[in-house]
Amino acid sequence: MSEYVAVLMFILAGAGIVLVTFFMARMLRPHNPYPQKDINYECAELPVGSSWIQFNNRFYIFALIFVIFDVEVIFLFPWAVAFGQLGLFALVEMVVFILILLFGLFYAWKKGVLKWV
Amino acid sequence: MGLIKKLPVYAESMPGGSLVLTSVEAILNHGRSKSLWYLLFGTACCAIELMCTGASRYDFDRLGMIFRPTPRQADLIIAAGTITKKMAPRLRRLYDQMAEPRYVIAMGGCTIKGGPFYYDSYAVEKGIDHIIPVDIYIPGCPPRPESLLEGCIHLQEKIRKERLRDWQEK
Numbered sequence: 001m002s003e004y005v006a007v008l009m010f011i012l013a014g015a016g017i018v019l020v021t022f023f024m025a026r027m028l029r030p031h032n033p034y035p036q037k038d039i040n041y042e043c044a045e046l047p048v049g050s051s052w053i054q055f056n057n058r059f060y061i062f063a064l065i066f067v068i069f070d071v072e073v074i075f076l077f078p079w080a081v082a083f084g085q086l087g088l089f090a091l092v093e094m095v096v097f098i099l100i101l102l103f104g105l106f107y108a109w110k111k112g113v114l115k116w117v
Numbered sequence: 118m119g120l121i122k123k124l125p126v127y128a129e130s131m132p133g134g135s136l137v138l139t140s141v142e143a144i145l146n147h148g149r150s151k152s153l154w155y156l157l158f159g160t161a162c163c164a165i166e167l168m169c170t171g172a173s174r175y176d177f178d179r180l181g182m183i184f185r186p187t188p189r190q191a192d193l194i195i196a197a198g199t200i201t202k203k204m205a206p207r208l209r210r211l212y213d214q215m216a217e218p219r220y221v222i223a224m225g226g227c228t229i230k231g232g233p234f235y236y237d238s239y240a241v242e243k244g245i246d247h248i249i250p251v252d253i254y255i256p257g258c259p260p261r262p263e264s265l266l267e268g269c270i271h272l273q274e275k276i277r278k279e280r281l282r283d284w285q286e287k
Contacts, residue, residue, distance in 0.1 A: 028145065029217075036213040041187055044207035 061113045065105065072101050125282045142281050149192065149218060150273040151181040156191035158211065161198025163225040163259040170262040180269055188214040193272070194249075195265075199227040199234065200242045212249040220276070222268055223251045226258045233258065 040047040079086070079094055108114065124141065128134035159167055171177045171184060185191040188211050200208055212219065223245050226232030231243035245251060252275060255268040 028141075032217055034213075036210065039210075039214070041189060041214055044211045046210075 058116070061108070065108060065113075068101060068104065072098065125280075138281065142279070145281075146277045146279055149279075150276040152183075153181060153193045153220070153269065153272070153276075154183050154185045154191050155193040155195050155222075156188050156211065156215065157184050157186050158194055158208075159197040160200060160204060161225075161227065163197035163227070166259045166262055166265060167195060167197045167224065170265050175262040175266060177266075177269075180266070180273070182269060188212075189216060191215050192218065193220045193222065195222045195224050196228045196245050197224045197259075199232065200245050200248070201240050202242055203240070205242045205245075205248050208245060209248050218276075218279075220252045220272060221245075221249055222253045222255060222265075222272060224255045224257075224265060224268070225260055226256060229254050229256060 040051050042048075075097065076094070079090060083090065125138060128138040131137075159165075169175060171182075177183075182193075188194070192215070194208075194212060194215065196208065212221065223229050227234065227241065228245045228251075231238070231241050234241035235243060242248065253268045253272045255264050257264050260268075
């Protein structure tokens with residue numbers, strides 16, 4: 001239990017440092033906004049249009065697939081580090097895990113989501 | 118609104134307040150003078166000398182000067198090179214986009230008075246002090262890196278003499 005008190009102290013100290021620094025910066029910095037200052041930085045050119053650029057929503061499926069395989073890599077690294085102790089069982093488990101994800105990828109491929117229409 | 122504008126008013130009405138005021142000033146000025154991050158703004162041959170000053174032989178970093186590619190993070194704009202009439206509004210815009218406190222160094226003859234283009238050019242701005250307020254002028258065509266370093270040291274001295282009271286008007 002006492003180890004968690006140390007963690008709590010670290011969290012409180014970390015949050016406190018951030019809050020105190022932001023408060024001090026707010027108190028001490030000059031504050032002088034005006035329209036020419038507030039325009040977007042576009043290499044000193046006047047910005048064209050809004051900075052709220054809309055990405056095509058077809059990117060969403062790529063992002064989703066990317067996240068899945070990103071998570072797979074996160075699982076793979078600790079597995080690879082501890083592979084020496086884990087033995088054959090872990091290898092089979094990981095192959096099954098990768099196969100399940102590959103099946104998902106092939107499913108998505110077959111459904112045509114990887115094709116850019 | 119920051120405390121910084123009201124601090125001189127409050128502090129001087131309290132006993133011992135001026136001591137607090139001068140120490141806050143000293144700390145702020147120390148921090149500002151020793152961490153002048155400059156905007157990458159090179160428009161002509163002076164920029165080559167600026168690059169040379171930033172490289173290992175002259176080592177700008179030892180003055181706490183690090184280049185920033187955006188005016189939002191820059192304290193200082195070193196106008197290195199000829200400013201044409203077409204570039205002038207861009208220079209003004211970059212200066213406007215920097216956060217206070219902001220400082221300007223006019224590097225080289227072109228930025229001071231048009232330099233070699235003073236007589237016969239219709240396209241060159243004859244001095245950037247027509248566009249933005251300049252803190253330090255560094256003559257030369259282009260100035261050697263030693264001159265630039267000396268100019269920056271002069272700017273640091275200038276910043277160390279700043280008073281909080283001056284900020285009220287800005």
